[in-house]
Amino acid sequence: MQQQISIITLGIQDLIGSKRFYVDGFGWKPVFENEEIVFYQMNGFMFGTWYGHKLEGDMQRQNQGPGPFSLAHNVSSKDAVETAMERLLSHGGSLLRPADAPIYGGFRGYVADPDGHAWEIAWNPAWSIDALGHVRFGL
Amino acid sequence: MQQQISIITLGIQDLIGSKRFYVDGFGWKPVFENEEIVFYQMNGFMFGTWYGHKLEGDMQRQNQGPGPFSLAHNVSSKDAVETAMERLLSHGGSLLRPADAPIYGGFRGYVADPDGHAWEIAWNPAWSIDALGHVRFGL
Numbered sequence: 001m002q003q004q005i006s007i008i009t010l011g012i013q014d015l016i017g018s019k020r021f022y023v024d025g026f027g028w029k030p031v032f033e034n035e036e037i038v039f040y041q042m043n044g045f046m047f048g049t050w051y052g053h054k055l056e057g058d059m060q061r062q063n064q065g066p067g068p069f070s071l072a073h074n075v076s077s078k079d080a081v082e083t084a085m086e087r088l089l090s091h092g093g094s095l096l097r098p099a100d101a102p103i104y105g106g107f108r109g110y111v112a113d114p115d116g117h118a119w120e121i122a123w124n125p126a127w128s129i130d131a132l133g134h135v136r137f138g139l
Numbered sequence: 140m141q142q143q144i145s146i147i148t149l150g151i152q153d154l155i156g157s158k159r160f161y162v163d164g165f166g167w168k169p170v171f172e173n174e175e176i177v178f179y180q181m182n183g184f185m186f187g188t189w190y191g192h193k194l195e196g197d198m199q200r201q202n203q204g205p206g207p208f209s210l211a212h213n214v215s216s217k218d219a220v221e222t223a224m225e226r227l228l229s230h231g232g233s234l235l236r237p238a239d240a241p242i243y244g245g246f247r248g249y250v251a252d253p254d255g256h257a258w259e260i261a262w263n264p265a266w267s268i269d270a271l272g273h274v275r276f277g278l
Contacts, residue, residue: 003165003166003167003168003179003180003181003182004181004182005147005181005182005184005186008144008147008210010252010254011254012253012254013253013254014253014254017231017253018252018253018254020230020231020253021227021230021231021232021252021253022252024230025226025227025229025230025231025232026142026212026227027142028142029142040142041142042142042143042144042183042184043142043143043144043183043184043273043274044181044182044183044184044273045144045181045182045183045184047144052254071147073165087164088160088164088165090164091159091160091163091164092156092159092160092164093160093164113149113157113160113161114151114152114153114156114157114159114160115149115150115151115152115153115157115191134182134183135182
């Protein structure tokens with residue numbers, strides 16, 4: 001698998017307070033936002049802040065820790081999602097969510113690493129990944 | 140502040156099991172490793188897996204959640220560390236560790252975002268940051 005991490009998503013409680021910290025504090029500009037999530041185009045990867053209960057719902061694991069946390073690894077085809085998940089599951093990972101198609105398109109599942117950190121393995125045809133592993137937001 | 144995240148550090152319990160997952164599972168190559176931490180050069184940023192109790196000691200916050208988690212934002216000078224921390228503290232952040240010099244060089248402190256996610260604000264002269272925000276490992 002390409003040596004890249006595609007998204008950092010932080011589960012949050014308060015979108016307004018979170019935006020104040022990142023937009024006003026850090027001075028970062030969102031590349032996309034709606035009523036529940038904000039995305040920032042970072043140095044070669046995406047950073048997202050999303051309501052924690054939404055993120056928990058997506059990964060199908062709840063009430064573990066101060067807030068849910070996930071990392072995403074995007075792959076280049078739908079078939080590659082389950083191949084990657086199976087490889088991770090055979091190397092110490094545990095299944096959180098079998099791969100399926102979210103309503104916004106693509107295909108994804110969740111695997112936890114040995115310490116319980118959630119990894120979303122995703123095929124998202126709207127987001128390009130170049131040869132350097134730079135992920136680009138798309139709709 | 141530059142729109143970049145410099146390091147993703149995951150607190151781990153078992154270095155061998157973690158390496159198995161990332162090196163053998165994902166197929167990623169470490170750029171540096173010792174008896175307590177492994178660093179991977181990612182797409183424009185660093186990914187580190189470090190013993191959780193060491194990370195907790197470094198950020199001076201313990202026993203919150205299933206494992207400590209931090210994100211790092213590196214700045215270009217020692218003076219910029221406290222300037223950045225103050226700006227974050229005035230925009231919803233809370234202080235975890237006042238800035239000081241770690242034994243391995245540089246200068247750093249920790250601020251939690253509104254949801255308790257730990258941000259290390261660091262000046263590390265051994266790690267370069269180019270105009271695109273791509274952080275490079277150095278010793």
